[in-house]
Structure formats: structure tokens, C-alpha cells
Amino acid sequence: MKKIIVSLLMLVAVIGLKAQEAAVTTGPMIEFEEKVYNFGSVVEGDSVTHTFKFKNIGTEPLKILSARGSCGCTVPKYTKEAIAPGASGEVYVKFDTRAKMGSQNKTVTLVTNAANHKQVILSIRGTVTARTSDGKD
Secondary structure (H helix, E strand, O other), rough: OOOHHHHHHHHHHHHHHHHHHHHOOOOOOEOOHHHHEEEEEEEEOOOEEEEEEEEOOOOOOOOOOEEEEEOEEEEEEEEOOOOOOOOEEEEEEEEEEEOEEEEEEEEEEEEEOOOOEEEEEEEEEEEEEEOOOOOOO
């Protein structure tokens, strides 16, 4: 009798795990080529730009609902229309280094309808150095 109960419990557990897997593999799903971009070292006053590319690996249209930079110096632009399953989109980020010195880690927070990531954080990192007094870098 104990073997039957244990076997039934194991069967229920396996069925439950399969149901969870199915729930995560349907709907829109987002996958980025990269989530962190290191721009190295730039001179204060220069702008840094980077395009983060992503793909909808899900079964339904993917939508970025909003994108917000961690400060006013980090401005995101993103694909506004729905991304069909299998299609790609982009998040373009511009970081203005004016009045920024030293090590920098700026983020962009995305809110999506993706089943696997409702919120995605993208990072732009690097170092901003001082412009020399003679105007040469």
C-alpha cells in the first residue's frame, strides 16, 4: 500500500512540474543578446550610445510597455510595435557623460508582457575621465 501511495505522489509531482514548464514556454518570451554593455573609458562630455537587441522566442506577440533610464542622462528608445514570435526588436540607449566623472553604471528598466521576464534591467558601464585643460584628450 505504501508503494502505491509513494508512486501516486511521484506521479502527481511529475505532472505538476510538466504543467509549470508548459506555463513558462507559452506566450511572449524575451531573450537579449546581451544585457550589459561596457563602453570602456570615454572623455567627459562625450555621448555613449548602444543598441541592445532582443528576440521574441515565445508563441505570442511581445510588447515593451515602458522603458525608464536610471537618471536623466540615460535615455532609452525602443521598438514600440508588438514583436511577432520569432521576430527581433531593439532598445537604443544614449548616455550623456556631461558632469559625470569616474566609474559609471547606468541602467534602463524595461516593463514587458513577456511570460519569462516582466521586468528587464539593461546596464551601460564604463569610466568617464576628465577632459584635459588644453582641450586635447
